[in-house]
Amino acid sequence: MKTTINKLSEHVGKTVKIGAWLSNKRSSGKIAFLQLRDGSGFVQGVVVKSEVGDEIFAKAKGLTQESSLYVTGTVKEDERSALGVELEVTDVEVLHQAVDYPITPKEHGTEFLMDHRHLWIRSKRQHAILKIRNEIIHAVNEFFYNNDFAKVDPPILTGSSAEGTTSLFHTKYFEEDAYLSQSGQLYMEAAAMALGKVYSFGPTFRAEKSKTRRHLIEFWMIEPEMAFVEHEESLEIQEQFISHIVQSVIKRCENELKTLGRDISKLENVKAPFPRVSYDDAIKMLKEKGFDDIDWGDDFGAPHETAIAESFDKPVFITNYPKDIKAFYMKPDPNREDVVLCADLIAPEGYGEIIGGSQRIDDLALMEQRYEEHGLTDDAYKWYLELRKYGSVPHSGFGLGLERTVAWISGAEHVRETIPFPRLLNRLYP
Amino acid sequence: MKTTINKLSEHVGKTVKIGAWLSNKRSSGKIAFLQLRDGSGFVQGVVVKSEVGDEIFAKAKGLTQESSLYVTGTVKEDERSALGVELEVTDVEVLHQAVDYPITPKEHGTEFLMDHRHLWIRSKRQHAILKIRNEIIHAVNEFFYNNDFAKVDPPILTGSSAEGTTSLFHTKYFEEDAYLSQSGQLYMEAAAMALGKVYSFGPTFRAEKSKTRRHLIEFWMIEPEMAFVEHEESLEIQEQFISHIVQSVIKRCENELKTLGRDISKLENVKAPFPRVSYDDAIKMLKEKGFDDIDWGDDFGAPHETAIAESFDKPVFITNYPKDIKAFYMKPDPNREDVVLCADLIAPEGYGEIIGGSQRIDDLALMEQRYEEHGLTDDAYKWYLELRKYGSVPHSGFGLGLERTVAWISGAEHVRETIPFPRLLNRLYP
Numbered sequence: 001m002k003t004t005i006n007k008l009s010e011h012v013g014k015t016v017k018i019g020a021w022l023s024n025k026r027s028s029g030k031i032a033f034l035q036l037r038d039g040s041g042f043v044q045g046v047v048v049k050s051e052v053g054d055e056i057f058a059k060a061k062g063l064t065q066e067s068s069l070y071v072t073g074t075v076k077e078d079e080r081s082a083l084g085v086e087l088e089v090t091d092v093e094v095l096h097q098a099v100d101y102p103i104t105p106k107e108h109g110t111e112f113l114m115d116h117r118h119l120w121i122r123s124k125r126q127h128a129i130l131k132i133r134n135e136i137i138h139a140v141n142e143f144f145y146n147n148d149f150a151k152v153d154p155p156i157l158t159g160s161s162a163e164g165t166t167s168l169f170h171t172k173y174f175e176e177d178a179y180l181s182q183s184g185q186l187y188m189e190a191a192a193m194a195l196g197k198v199y200s201f202g203p204t205f206r207a208e209k210s211k212t213r214r215h216l217i218e219f220w221m222i223e224p225e226m227a228f229v230e231h232e233e234s235l236e237i238q239e240q241f242i243s244h245i246v247q248s249v250i251k252r253c254e255n256e257l258k259t260l261g262r263d264i265s266k267l268e269n270v271k272a273p274f275p276r277v278s279y280d281d282a283i284k285m286l287k288e289k290g291f292d293d294i295d296w297g298d299d300f301g302a303p304h305e306t307a308i309a310e311s312f313d314k315p316v317f318i319t320n321y322p323k324d325i326k327a328f329y330m331k332p333d334p335n336r337e338d339v340v341l342c343a344d345l346i347a348p349e350g351y352g353e354i355i356g357g358s359q360r361i362d363d364l365a366l367m368e369q370r371y372e373e374h375g376l377t378d379d380a381y382k383w384y385l386e387l388r389k390y391g392s393v394p395h396s397g398f399g400l401g402l403e404r405t406v407a408w409i410s411g412a413e414h415v416r417e418t419i420p421f422p423r424l425l426n427r428l429y430p
Numbered sequence: 431m432k433t434t435i436n437k438l439s440e441h442v443g444k445t446v447k448i449g450a451w452l453s454n455k456r457s458s459g460k461i462a463f464l465q466l467r468d469g470s471g472f473v474q475g476v477v478v479k480s481e482v483g484d485e486i487f488a489k490a491k492g493l494t495q496e497s498s499l500y501v502t503g504t505v506k507e508d509e510r511s512a513l514g515v516e517l518e519v520t521d522v523e524v525l526h527q528a529v530d531y532p533i534t535p536k537e538h539g540t541e542f543l544m545d546h547r548h549l550w551i552r553s554k555r556q557h558a559i560l561k562i563r564n565e566i567i568h569a570v571n572e573f574f575y576n577n578d579f580a581k582v583d584p585p586i587l588t589g590s591s592a593e594g595t596t597s598l599f600h601t602k603y604f605e606e607d608a609y610l611s612q613s614g615q616l617y618m619e620a621a622a623m624a625l626g627k628v629y630s631f632g633p634t635f636r637a638e639k640s641k642t643r644r645h646l647i648e649f650w651m652i653e654p655e656m657a658f659v660e661h662e663e664s665l666e667i668q669e670q671f672i673s674h675i676v677q678s679v680i681k682r683c684e685n686e687l688k689t690l691g692r693d694i695s696k697l698e699n700v701k702a703p704f705p706r707v708s709y710d711d712a713i714k715m716l717k718e719k720g721f722d723d724i725d726w727g728d729d730f731g732a733p734h735e736t737a738i739a740e741s742f743d744k745p746v747f748i749t750n751y752p753k754d755i756k757a758f759y760m761k762p763d764p765n766r767e768d769v770v771l772c773a774d775l776i777a778p779e780g781y782g783e784i785i786g787g788s789q790r791i792d793d794l795a796l797m798e799q800r801y802e803e804h805g806l807t808d809d810a811y812k813w814y815l816e817l818r819k820y821g822s823v824p825h826s827g828f829g830l831g832l833e834r835t836v837a838w839i840s841g842a843e844h845v846r847e848t849i850p851f852p853r854l855l856n857r858l859y860p
């Protein structure tokens with residue numbers, strides 16, 4: 001019976017056949033231990049010479065790293081293994097013998113591994129991170145579907161950008177100029193007026209020459225937008241959302257988190273509600289911690305975010321930033337003109353900002369004033385203004401960066417490991 | 431209690447409050463019927479002057495199309511309505527009175543509607559199509575998650591294209607040249623060797639000056655790739671996949687299909703297995719139907735696909751096309767050198783090709799030969815060759831176009847209605 005490694009425990013005592021690759025091997029003259037992987041999981045195959053005979057044993061012993069094979073064997077319970085089983089091999093059919101696989105169990109440099117990313121993703125650690133990424137993606141879609149959000153796909157190619165074109169990729173769209181979207185938010189606002197609660201989940205592009213462990217040139221963003229939802233309710237949805245993601249991964253990716261050596265106790269506590277700190281208080285906290293490079297009105301850098309997050313064992317909302325350091329479409333606090341109804345969500349353990357969100361301006365006259373202040377005279381943004389002209393409603397939204405979330409939950413040090421084929425400065429291959 | 435229209439039937443007899451827009455209205459001196467929408471659904475609100483008093487009645491009667499409001503009322507069963515309920519209005523709070531909403535119940539031209547796409551999506555028909563799109567997206571993710579596929583996101587920005595750059599959008603990636611991906615397939619093959627069964631679901635770009643009702647410049651594709659899966663097994667997965675999508679929409683989008691006037695009897699029959707016709711037989715069928723513009727070796731055009739599909743009441747696979755009209759990576763039929771192990775899936779009712787798929791070449795020498803024949807000397811594709819060098823395995827994959835699938839299932843005439851903000855020739859706005 002043909003099956004896959006993740007299903008082996010359903011077949012204890014039975015004979016099965018799996019397609020697999022050899023990830024590693026130990027052997028003596030009488031017994032060979034094959035570390036097998038098939039993408040669904042990892043399992044050990046045990047080949048005993050006296051059981052299988054000389055020919056099959058020789059085939060097993062001759063297998064090189066990353067050779068592909070069909071393995072037939074009997075599934076045995078084995079408490080030491082992650083899946084609780086091992087395979088007592090009865091037959092081996094070599095599909096393709098790999099020669100000189102470049103990624104050996106020894107240490108390799110980052111650039112070498114990045115040049116071989118198409119192979120590197122086969123290794124146990126990269127596999128675990130990509131499985132966690134998959135589970136996070138699933139948890140995102142599950143949360144929104146179960147809460148009646150419609151997935152809406154905003155366009156990637158747009159005719160202009162409300163926030164300047166310096167960090168945008170440009171292309172010719174036949175006779176016109178077009179840019180790769182950095183955010184679908186404005187479109188999502190239009191969609192929220194049509195479908196109520198919506199979210200997007202797609203690639204985003206930032207042509208920035210920055211080289212940090214938190215930045216990718218091409219990354220995936222989740223941008224929900226909700227009609228008739230005010231700032232405080234949006235924060236509650238955000239904390240439910242993040243809790244759902246983290247608890248889903250803990251429940252469904254036990255083996256992968258173990259492979260990565262992730263300290264799960266740091267994740268278990270990530271349950272709503274999350275603490276909220278006003279920007280004003282955050283500035284005070286930083287001063288008390290001895291930071292003298294920041295004053296009211298300045299935006300936070302990574303060290304500031306990390307310092308604030310250190311005071312909490314959950315993600316923390318920093319709320320109500322000064323209007324001048326936030327986007328033009330954020331709604332002013334009705335009690336205080338100088339701050340806006342917004343929040344950034346800072347992950348624990350130094351992983352930085354994972355969500356930015358706000359209530360949006362719904363007043364036409366105020367939005368027209370913002371257009372003037374920001375020089376948004378381009379006809380390309382006329383439609384966005386019209387959302388305030390025809391049945392404007394209170395509405396809020398936020399954006400979650402997928403790769404930073406994967407990095408945080410999997411404990412990866414650099415976002416380049418959190419996406420299958422990272423795009424970085426000077427990195428367009430493979 | 432604040433709720434949404436789709437949940438009203440859970441509150442029969444209770445007083446609730448909803449945020450909504452007025453989509454239409456009828457009124458006399460004593461009673462007003464408000465057609466309300468909130469994105470989650472449509473419901474009728476009934477305002478009786480003698481019940482609510484003069485002031486509230488005047489507010490309700492004065493509402494213009496697309497004005498936004500909070501409505502309080504009692505939920506009553508009503509068999510005539512799609513949701514089984516209507517709202518006996520007790521209070522109206524006008525949020526924003528819309529003036530001269532441009533899309534009136536009268537007929538508008540296509541270009542006018544496309545220029546107002548940000549508002550057009552509020553209309554009942556567009557809303558229904560986008561809800562069906564959302565359900566299809568959900569069914570896709572659900573099918574793959576339940577069948578142990580990992581979602582893998584291939585890069586959009588790539589350094590080169592194996593199939594020529596004429597229909598690719600170009601951008602400068604810092605000092606390098608980059609192109610917007612037309613398919614993530616090559617990357618998905620690498621991912622399948624790491625994760626076993628994978629699928630992508632993302633935007634795809636085709637810089638083609640074609641203007642047909644089946645083509646978009648920017649559209650969404652689903653590309654599964656499966657290690658250790660041969661051609662026939664792939665076809666079986668494809669028919670299960672399409673059946674799941676269609677049956678999910680029938681079950682979960684009853685109201686939307688009714689709104690669109692979709693003939694559901696044509697969809698109910700879409701259950702696996704699907705008929706298979708070889709390319710050879712398809713040519714014969716076309717000759718018998720009187721087509722004299724096609725010979726063995728030619729690719730099919732839309733009229734040919736429609737003519738073949740007419741003979742079946744389910745989607746039909748056309749298999750084993752001539753090698754010369756298909757992609758370089760398709761595996762030759764082991765029994766016949768001149769055709770490849772591939773299939774296109776043609777939707778019924780003239781909706782054309784929705785899936786293209788094949789088993790891939792797994793032999794290194796043959797792939798090297800194809801590289802030579804196609805002049806793939808660019809270093810940018812070295813990594814793809816290496817997948818055949820290290821543990822090559824039989825593998826297959828396919829691509830489903832989301833918008834054509836939405837068009838078919840919802841019965842839309844033109845793909846421009848199947849995506850929130852279509853990108854077409856000369857259409858980059860809104």
Ligand SMILES: [Mg+2]
Nearest residue numbers: 299300344353
């Ligand atoms: Mg920030």
Ligand SMILES: [Mg+2]
Nearest residue numbers: 730774783786
């Ligand atoms: Mg075709």
